[in-house]
Amino acid sequence: MRKNLFWLAFVVGAALVQTTWLEVVRVEGVLPDLVLVLVVYFAIAESEERAMFTGAVGGILQDVASDTTLGHHVLCNVVVAYAVGRLATRLITEHAAVKAGLVLLGSLAQGILFAGIRYVQQPEIGVLKTILTSAVPTAFYTSLVTPLVFFVLERCFRSSMTVQAGAD
């Protein structure tokens, strides 16, 4: 219970940071997707189920913050969480490059999915242009910040789990 509350607070905090303070690291209009890094982290470190809930909670907050149709970010995050969770069981994910690669792939998949849904909603917006100008740079930028974010997450959740284990 305590771990779940900590996880919820962390995800909500990360989503809030993503939608507010992260603007200071915007480069050429591109932002790293902090929620997606969390999704991939939980998919690797725990299970696809927690990763999906992470994606759902973070996606709702992102939808509210960006005033898009409810479910847009949620759907993308949940699909990526499930896929990465499944894939992570078949990979040796201890290496940092593998983690960054998974984040890159996940972010690319999420961007393509996001652009596709937007194209269905608004066909006048070109999907290819969106992918090339937004999804690909975002994926690279997100994978670049992955080691740092994973380091912080491991510090936080390993110690949390240690405390939890001690309490148990």
Added chain:
Amino acid sequence: MSLARRIAENRPTAVLVVLLGLSLLSLTSGTPSAVIGNALRTAVSVVAHPFWIVAHTMSKGTDYLTGLVVAYDALRDENDFLRERFASASRRAADRAELWEQNDRLRRMIAFERTEPRLTLQPAEVIGRFEGTLIVDRGAVHGVRELMCAMSADGIVGVVRRVMPFQSYIATLHHPECNVGAVTARGRVYGRVQGTGSDLTHVCEMHYIDLKDDVRPGDRVVTCGGSVFPSGYPIGTVTDVSNRGTLVKAASIQPAADPYRIDEVFLVRKAAEDVDDLAGTEETAPAFVQATDVPEDRPLQERLAP
């Protein structure tokens, strides 16, 4: 295998299906994300409302209690401050009104000076007044001489009676020593206007009006030529005509320029003669005298005799 067990075994897939289903349902129905934000705000507002009420009530109570002590001094300071501001504003308003009136008077004087090109005028400011006499701030050093005419844009004020180096005394139309040759504008009735010396009535009198002459209340009285006063300038208006059982009658004149309400006057340094005065009338024009060519034939002793 029961459905519940199959779901439990494939829980991640079931969660995926549920979340995807909800997301797709929301996307296809076009649910705006703002509903979540509004719902969150509403929930927070509803939950926080009682706490806000309590906090507000406590704040009001605290303010009331501290106000009993603190507000008295604050109100007193504010009262003093507002009094000072009110006094300052009143002073400024009075100054403004005074400046407005002064500006109006000066404008009228300048307009009068411009419309009277035949008069050379010396402006002077009234610095004192008593018993029908005005004291002005121009004297001998400024070129003021006795018997100069004093006038304003409204009309004749009086005559310079005494001149000091830096100030002069003007006997106004209320002063008994002020004598002005006058004529009524309507009937051309001549007389002399003199002050009564009374501070009660503020009127002067026109004397030496023949009993036969037609002078009525409301007649305008102006200066006539042949005196220190330039001709044709308003003296006042007849308010009453009285017959005192003598051969002449007198008229009360309300001066056009009230000396008691004048702050600036013009002293007439020089007045060019009016064209009509220079030309004269048929009756007053001197008869043409033909010079004689007859030589003087009287003896020298007779011519030089006293």
